[in-house]
Structure formats: C-alpha cells, structure tokens
Amino acid sequence: MKFILFCVLFLPLLSFGQEAPVSFLEDMREQSKADLIDIVGEKADEMVPLSASVRKGKVYVTWGYHRGQHSRSDVTFKTPDGTFTIHNVLGVDRPSNSLRSYIDPTKFTQPQYNLHFGYMITDKIAIEVGTDHMKWVMDMSENYEVTGTYNRDFWINGQSYSLEDLREAGYNPPIHLEHTDGYNYPHLGVVYYQNLFNSINKRWSVDAGVGTGLGMLVTKTNIYIADGLDGSVRHNDNNYKIAGYGFHADARLRISFRTRNNIGVHLMGTARGVHGKVEAAPFLDNYGGTIEHTGINSLQLGVMGGVTIPVFEGKKKKQKRTK
Numbered sequence: 001m002k003f004i005l006f007c008v009l010f011l012p013l014l015s016f017g018q019e020a021p022v023s024f025l026e027d028m029r030e031q032s033k034a035d036l037i038d039i040v041g042e043k044a045d046e047m048v049p050l051s052a053s054v055r056k057g058k059v060y061v062t063w064g065y066h067r068g069q070h071s072r073s074d075v076t077f078k079t080p081d082g083t084f085t086i087h088n089v090l091g092v093d094r095p096s097n098s099l100r101s102y103i104d105p106t107k108f109t110q111p112q113y114n115l116h117f118g119y120m121i122t123d124k125i126a127i128e129v130g131t132d133h134m135k136w137v138m139d140m141s142e143n144y145e146v147t148g149t150y151n152r153d154f155w156i157n158g159q160s161y162s163l164e165d166l167r168e169a170g171y172n173p174p175i176h177l178e179h180t181d182g183y184n185y186p187h188l189g190v191v192y193y194q195n196l197f198n199s200i201n202k203r204w205s206v207d208a209g210v211g212t213g214l215g216m217l218v219t220k221t222n223i224y225i226a227d228g229l230d231g232s233v234r235h236n237d238n239n240y241k242i243a244g245y246g247f248h249a250d251a252r253l254r255i256s257f258r259t260r261n262n263i264g265v266h267l268m269g270t271a272r273g274v275h276g277k278v279e280a281a282p283f284l285d286n287y288g289g290t291i292e293h294t295g296i297n298s299l300q301l302g303v304m305g306g307v308t309i310p311v312f313e314g315k316k317k318k319q320k321r322t323k
Helices: 002-015 022-047 163-169 311-321
Strands: 059-070 073-079 082-089 113-120 125-138 146-148 154-156 159-161 175-198 204-225 234-237 241-258 264-278 281-284 288-293 296-309
Touching: 059 125, 059 264, 073 281, 113 296, 125 264, 125 296, 146 163, 159 163, 175 241, 175 264, 204 264, 204 281, 234 281, 241 281, 264 288
Parallel strands: none
Antiparallel strands: 059 113, 059 296, 073 082, 073 288, 082 146, 113 125, 125 175, 154 159, 175 204, 204 234, 204 241, 241 264, 264 296, 281 288
C-alpha cells in the first residue's frame, strides 16, 4: 500500500522531469527539521539546507562601479541672450583614477557607482529600486557645427568673436560643459532571474538575470563659458535638478554563496543600456536659462557585490515553528 501511495504522489514529478513545488520543499524541510530538532537542536537548519533556488521574501542590496559610453547628442543652450545649438556632440564618462576614491568611506560615492535595492516577490522575479551615478563630459577635441543666435561675444586668446565669427573661423564656442556630479538616474524596475547552477550542498549558485525599468535624470551641471563682458569666464556649479527622464534594460550574471545563517553574499557582472532625455538642465543658476539634449543612449559595464537577507522569509519560518 505504501509503495502504491509513493507512486501516485511522486512518479508524475519524475516522469515529466519537473521540480517539486517550492511550497512542498519548504513543508518537507520544516517537517524534517521538526524530526531532528529534538536530537541536534538548532543544527537541524544546517543538516537540512534550504535550496539555493528558494528566494521568495528575500531582500538584497548591491553596490558597484561601472565604465560608461554615451552616444552623440545635440546640445541646445536656451539663455536670456539667445538660443544656439552645438550639433552631434560627443559625451564621455569620467572614471576615478584614484584607488582611494573606491575604498575611502568619505570618497567612495565620487566614482561612477550603482546602488540597487531589491525584493524577491517570487523565486525568480524581483522588484528593484536604485540609482546609477553616471557622468557625462562634453568632448571639445573636435569641431562641431553650431546654429542659432547669441547676443554676447565669446573670448578666445584675448580676442572677441560673435557666434557668426566663430562659425566662419571654424572654432567651437569656448564652453566647457559637464554633468559629473552627476548624470544621475534614480529608477524603479523589475528583474527576472534564472538559476543556472546549484552546488550539491545548496550553498553556491549561479544565476542569469534580465531587467527593465524607468526613472528620472537628476543632473548637477557644471559649466564654464568665456562670454563675460570684460573678457572673463563665467562659471557655475549648478544645483541638483530633475532635468529629464530615462528608461533602461540590462543583463547580469550573479555568483552567490549562502552562509549557514541563510544570509547570502554575491558578486555580479552587469551590462546596462540607458536611454536618457535631458530637457531642462540649468544653464547658469544665478542668471537663468536651460540646457537641452536630444536623446542620449548610454552603455554601462560594471561589477557589483552585495548581500541577500531573508527578512520576510525568516518571519514566515518562525511562525511555522511556533505552531
């Protein structure tokens, strides 16, 4: 009779090559622990480990750094003295060259970082919030086409030029523009994880993930422009401003290790594409005006590390044990 009951319950799972439902695994684990706890005490949790693929209810935080590339964009300066556009501008990132910036607690937010918080709503799907601290610097090493009008003269080597004079001479306007503190992208997204490998003891796992989401672009724009009436350079490190919006898609590969207290640590490689649209970054806070970009496509390649904590999962198990 027991053999027939075994066949009815388990052969369908074996014949179709399916994994047992997560709720079944959890119930069997709790029952096994209940049978052992009188003998070995709390060590029962180590003797009957939870599968690394059971993740629902866990919270994770991830921190890392990236290198970035940006597509070209048209940059339009809308000022009280006129509106002009520098076309097809190349923007580059600015990584930190100092190792201290990455390890000094007072400086580690200066490089191009990524910070993500996630909650596993199922064993494979997570809701994630975070911010990408990107940097965008205008590359003035090449000549650009400039259109529009501007009522101030620019100064180059002590000589004044109108915007039309600059166009005829083949000069760029003497402007240094950067969003380096930064070209920030706070966002909300969803991530799907697919388990690729679990070790025999269920402590090591490898997962692939894909994600998508949307968010805001918060810029802190730094600008120098040589158009002072006395030949001086006007400069302003503008305040933070919600200047536009963006959306992203990414892929990630994560290696995780689960400790005996069910806390996980992980290392992850990421590739993320962000499409951003800056509509109204400040020109000069104390003078007025805005800066607008056409759409910028950015690619981030990064390395991140983090920790996973069974916050809500732990509460659920504790309730089961008190029954």
